[in-house]
Amino acid sequence: MDLAVARAGLDSQPFSKLLGARLAEFGDGVAVLELDIRDELRQQNGFVHGGVLSYAADNALTFAAGSVLGPEVLTSGFTIDYLRPATGRLLRAEASVVRAGRSGATCRCDLYTVDDQRRLCAIAQGSIAVARGLSSP
Structure with missing residues (x-):
């Protein structure tokens, strides 16, 4: 699977389109998902909502695994730790495969906000x- 095919897969997800997510990098066990931070993605204190951070981690983890295992993959579980409030202009989720086998992979994702600086705001790990044989509903 190449970047164009992966981007088409992301574009087929209505929720990803709603958020304005884009796949910036893909291949060889790595995926980078980006979102422009806009007011609709913030919580009441002005920080990026934790659900948005979780979404970005989940999709980046799965795309990283898919770059090694193929497109028929699903997240079976992940954890996320929020390290600091997410502020900035851009959210960048950088995921990589830690270990892959025939039936699955373990991946890690670092989430950064970007404006004048890059700030690590969360980390995630997932299976x-x-x-x-996945089929569309």
């Missing part, structure tokens, strides 16, 4: 499972 991605191969799910052969």
Whole structure:
């Protein structure tokens, strides 16, 4: 699977389109997902909502695994630690495969906000499972 195919897969997700997510990098066990930070993605204190950070981690983890395992993968679980409030103009989720086997992969994701500086705001780790024969609803 190449970057164009991966981008088409992301574009087929209505929720990703709603958030304005884009795949900046993809391949060889790495995926980078980006979102422009806008007011609709913030919580009441002006920080990026934790659900948006979780979404970005989940998708980046799965795309990183998919770059090694193929497109028929699903997140089987992940954890996220919020390190600091997310502020800035851009959210960047950088995921990589830590270990992959025949039936799945373990991946890590670092989430940064970017404006005049890059700031690490969260980290995540997840398990991605191969799910052969996936079909659309």
